[in-house]
Amino acid sequence: MSVLVLVLAVSAACCLGFGFVLQQDAARRAPLSDFLSPRLLLDLMHVPRWLGGIGLMVAGMVLGAVALGRGQISLVEPLLATNLLFALTLSRRQSRQPLGHQGWAGLVLLAGGVSAFIVAGQPSGGIAVSSPLRHWLIIGVMIGIALLLTALAKRWRLSVADPVLLAVAAGLLYGVQDALTRVSGQRFSAGGFAELFTGWQPYGVLVLGVTGLVLVQSAFETAPLRMSLPALTAAQPLAGIACGVGFLGDRLHTDTGALAWEAAGLAAIVAGIVLLGLHPAMPRGTAPSRAERDLQPH
Numbered sequence: 001m002s003v004l005v006l007v008l009a010v011s012a013a014c015c016l017g018f019g020f021v022l023q024q025d026a027a028r029r030a031p032l033s034d035f036l037s038p039r040l041l042l043d044l045m046h047v048p049r050w051l052g053g054i055g056l057m058v059a060g061m062v063l064g065a066v067a068l069g070r071g072q073i074s075l076v077e078p079l080l081a082t083n084l085l086f087a088l089t090l091s092r093r094q095s096r097q098p099l100g101h102q103g104w105a106g107l108v109l110l111a112g113g114v115s116a117f118i119v120a121g122q123p124s125g126g127i128a129v130s131s132p133l134r135h136w137l138i139i140g141v142m143i144g145i146a147l148l149l150t151a152l153a154k155r156w157r158l159s160v161a162d163p164v165l166l167a168v169a170a171g172l173l174y175g176v177q178d179a180l181t182r183v184s185g186q187r188f189s190a191g192g193f194a195e196l197f198t199g200w201q202p203y204g205v206l207v208l209g210v211t212g213l214v215l216v217q218s219a220f221e222t223a224p225l226r227m228s229l230p231a232l233t234a235a236q237p238l239a240g241i242a243c244g245v246g247f248l249g250d251r252l253h254t255d256t257g258a259l260a261w262e263a264a265g266l267a268a269i270v271a272g273i274v275l276l277g278l279h280p281a282m283p284r285g286t287a288p289s290r291a292e293r294d295l296q297p298h
Contacts, residue, residue: 002070002071004070005067005070005071005075005076006079008063008064008066008067008070009063009064009067009071009075009076009079009080010079010082011060011063012059012060012061012062012063012064012067012080012083013060013079013080013081013082013083013085013086014060014083014086015056015057015059015060015063016056016057016060016061016064016080016083016086017082017083017084017085017086017087017088017089017090018053018056018086018087018090019052019053019054019055019056019057019059019060020053020057020083020087020220020225020229020232021053021087021090021091021094021225022049022050022052022053022056023050023053023054023057023216023217023220024053024220024224024225024228024229025049025053026044026047026049026050026053027040027044027050027217027220027221028220028221028224029047030043030044030217030221031043032221032222034218034221035157035218035221035222036150036153036154036166036214036215036218037214038210038214040214040217040218040221041213041214041217044217060083061209064076064080064178064181065181065185067079068178068181068182068185069182069185069186069189071123072123072124072125072244072248072250073178073179073182073240073241073243073244073248073250074121074123074240074241074244074245074250074252075118075123076178076240077175077178077236077237077240077241077244078113078114078117078118078237078241078265078269079114080178080236080237081110081114081233081234081236081237081269081273082110082111082114083233084110084229084230084233084273084276084277085107085110085111085276087225087229087282088103088276088279088281088282091225091279091281091282092281097279097280097281099279099281100279100280102275102278102279102280103275103276103279103281105272105275106271106272106273106274106275106276106279107272107276108272109268109269109271109272109275110268110269110272110273110276111272112265112268112272113264113265113266113267113268113269113270113271113272114265114269115265116261116262116264116265116268117261117262117265117266117269118265119261120253120257120258120260120261120262120265121252121253121258121261121262121265122252122253122258123244123250123251123252124250124251125249125250125251126249126250126251127249128247128248128249129246129247129248129249131247134246134247135247138242138243138246138247139176139179139243142172142173142175142176142239142242142243143172143173143176145169145172146168146169146170146172146173146215147169149165149166149168149169149172150165150166150169150215152165153165153166153169153218160223160227162219162222162223163219163220163222163223163227163228163231164219164227164228164231166215166216166218166219166228167215167216167219167227167228167229167230167231167232167235168231168232168234168235169215169235170212170213170215170216170219170232170235171231171232171233171234171235171236171238171239172235172236172239173208173211173212173215173239174208174212174232174235174236174239174240175235175236175237175238175239175240175241175242175243176204176208176239176240176243177204177205177208177209177212178236178240178243179240179243179244179247179248180201180202180204180205180208181205182244182248183199183201183248184196184199184201184202184205187199187201216228216232219232224282225277225282226277226278226279226282229277229282230273230274230276230277230278231277233273233277234269234270234273234274237269238266
């Protein structure tokens with residue numbers, strides 16, 4: 001594993017984690033009439049704290065894109081999942097809540113799971129699958145599930161399940177976005193801007209990014225960070241790894257022992273994410289009531 005890829009991916013996770021905390025703190029005060037609407041982004045653009053969070057998220061996405069350009073998505077995605085550690089760090093500083101047994105257990109599971117998956121799987125590059133059918137099948141399944149979850153969230157508006165459904169949907173879209181970011185980087189390396197912008201992938205990255213942002217901010221708007229960030233953080237690497245192995249040519253060790261450790265590593269990552277996401281230090285999001293929000297100036 002390249003040390004540069006490790007540094008880039010962990011730096012990206014740091015920016016993403018800090019950015020998510022700032023975004024949620026601003027989004028929870030937004031009018032609920034903006035739920036699942038691009039208007040939500042327009043309203044939040046007037047909030048300096050949200051803009052700071054977006055700036056950190058953009059920096060994280062750029063660092064992540066560089067890491068994806070230099071390493072396999074099956075390697076980078078688990079490292080990006082550590083953004084929750086940095087989110088918890090900032091939340092603890094704000095709440096002064098001790099880490100406790102739950103925090104340490106989550107930290108060990110997340111870090112151990114990432115290490116186990118990478119060591120057992122030994123992600124390496126290979127030849128990308130040339131079949132368009134396989135590309136569109138995997139991407140279509142991810143986007144289809146995201147659309148279904150969003151439709152359910154819209155139907156059950158303001159229910160307890162909403163933030164989780166929206167966060168999982170956004171995570172799936174971000175995982176596909178990471179895969180298309182890697183393809184875009186390969187096209188740019190092969191032929192510069194002319195090659196890059198004659199393909200559909202960079203436009204797909206933009207559309208998925210904006211759509212995912214609306215879903216994430218709507219999830220942040222309706223519930224505490226602990227309800228949405230774990231689901232977002234767990235879904236993104238799983239979708240990214242599926243794309244990496246499915247059509248980008250990433251290779252993982254597939255002998256019985258390696259597969260067992262890879263599965264255990266992914267399970268530990270998800271368990272660690274849930275424990276950290278539900279930690280008392282995570283913002284509870286004591287948001288204003290619906291009436292109070294709708295009376296706030298836009």
